[in-house]
Amino acid sequence: MNPKCHIIGVLEGEPLFGEVAQIIGRAALVVGGTRLLSAIRISPGAQTFDLTGRFGEVTRLIKEALAAQNEVVVLATGDPMCHGIGGYLTSRLDPGTWQIWPQVSMVQIAAARFGLAWQGYFIYSVHGPDTGEWDAHSGPEHGLYPLLKALHQKDQLALYCSPANDPARIARMLITAGLEQDFEFKVASNIGGGNEWLHQGISTLEAAKAQFAEPNVAFLTRQSPRAQRTILARPDEAYYQRKPESGLITKREHRAVALGLLGLKRDSVVWDLGAGSGSVGIEAAGLCPEGLVFAIEKNEADFANVLSNKARFLAYNHFPFLGKAPELLVHWPNPDAVFIGGSGGALADLIRLSLKRLNPKGRLVIALISLENQSLAIETLCQLGQDWQLTQLQVSRSQPILDMHRLAPIPPISLLWTEVT
Incomplete structure (x- = not known):
């Protein structure tokens, strides 16, 4: 019989019996974290490997042991296939070379301690590299960004926390993101240890200052329904904008x-590009909940409005920058869509850069007011061999006049757009 890698779920403080105990007893290599290796009785002749901080070496080590006809055991807490090492290894080891031995998951245990029906909870893990505290300048590269996205989209979350990303850090992220009133915490800490703690009904502000023993699981429950906001073409007055210059904002009809x-x-x-008040980018963020929006604005007063509007509409996937394009764009991911609302005198350069960086089938849309910029943009697209279309919008809005109404025109705008092949 060929040797296998046995991925075994265990619980600290729970004895091992039967076939699982026999497998661990005859294994030539036992892999696990520091806590589990010290908690489980292992054969004196077995080689042990502490994967703490060395996760990337595990697959190679297991394959080498199997090739040498040695049995391998990988210890995991609870269910290895519930945000555990099981899924990682089964996707990298050859079929037939592994076997899963699950235990009750930590979420199940914690939910049972609280008497909590957990089937409606979105289960998430914040184990991974420590990328530090979430702050106002953090972006999608931060390890906690996927959790922040989930917190905006879900009402109930069960979190496998880590020593670095503990419930207190999660609570501080909620405060920074303006969600401090939205969730209540339940935290089960030191699960399986001799002195379990159940922390119930903790506010976000309380959780941010608390300390929780390891290991722990946190349940976050939304305390009020998520606000159902209009996503497309919000009223211009809903946005902070610089005045009296008729509002530096793309008008709702044009938007x-x-x-x-x-x-x-x-x-x-x-x-x-050239975000102004940020209205186009913020509404794009709402239309692309699984996507990312990067905005740039060079005017400090307008940029302050962008930040205020981002906070007002909880645009978690909208990332504004103060500065001039194209210098800052080099670090942005390639886009599927580009909107140029202001060019700062660099319109031709921005068009060239956008077309160079756009993904296949990506769209470039340029908002144009002056005839000179319209001519320049069309000429640039023609030089680059791009097909283009131009839509001119002439919109009027009703206004009261005495006991009647009249139509008052909004300054017209042209939308020039093209698609890359």
């Missing part, structure tokens, strides 16, 4: 058409 021309999908990466 609706521009967002339609961008051809957005749920996971689109969007650039908003």
Whole structure:
């Protein structure tokens, strides 16, 4: 019989019996974290490997042991296939060379301690590299960003926490993101140890200052329904904007058409160049909940409005930058859609850069007011061999006059757009 890698779920403080105990007893190599290796009785002749801080070496070590006809055991806490090492290893080891021996998951144990029906909870793990505290300048590269996205989209979450990303750090992220009133915490700590602690009904502010013994599981439950906001073409007055210059904002009618021309999908990466008040990028973020929006604005007063509007509409996937394009764009991921609302005198350069960076089938939409910029943009697209279309929007809004109404025109705008092949 060929040797196997046995991925075994165990619980600290729980004895091992039967076939699982026999497998561990005859294994030539036992892999696990520091806590489990010290908690489980292992044969004196077995080689042990502490994977703490050395996760990337595990697959190679297991394959070498199996090739040498040695039995391998990998110890995991609870169910190895519930945010554990099981899924990682089964995707990397050859079929037929592994076997899973599950235990009750930590989420199940913690939920049972609280008497909590957990089938409606979204289970998530924040184990992984320590990327530090989440702050106002953090971006999608931060290890906690996927959790922040989930917190905006889910009402109940069960979290496998880690020593670095503990419930207190999660609570501090909620405060930074403006969600401090939205969730209540339940934390089961030192699960399986001799002195378990059940922390119930903790506010986010309380959790941010607390200490929790390892290991722990946190349940986050939304305390009030998520606000159901309009996503597309919000009223201009809903946005902070610089005045009296008739509002440095893409008007709602123009905004609706521009967002339609961008051809957005749920996971689109969007650039908003010359963000102004941020209205186009923020509405794009709402239309692309699985995507990312990167916005740039060079005027400090306008940038302050972008930040205020991002906070007002809880645009978690919208990342604004203060500065000039194209210098800052080099670090952004390639976009699926680009909106140019302001060019700062670099329109031709921005068009060239956008077309160079756009993903296949990506769209570029340019908002143009002056005839000179319209001519320059069309000339640039023609030089680059791009087919283009131009839509001119002449919109009027009703206004009261005495006991009647009249139509008052909004300054017209042209939307020039093209698609890369």
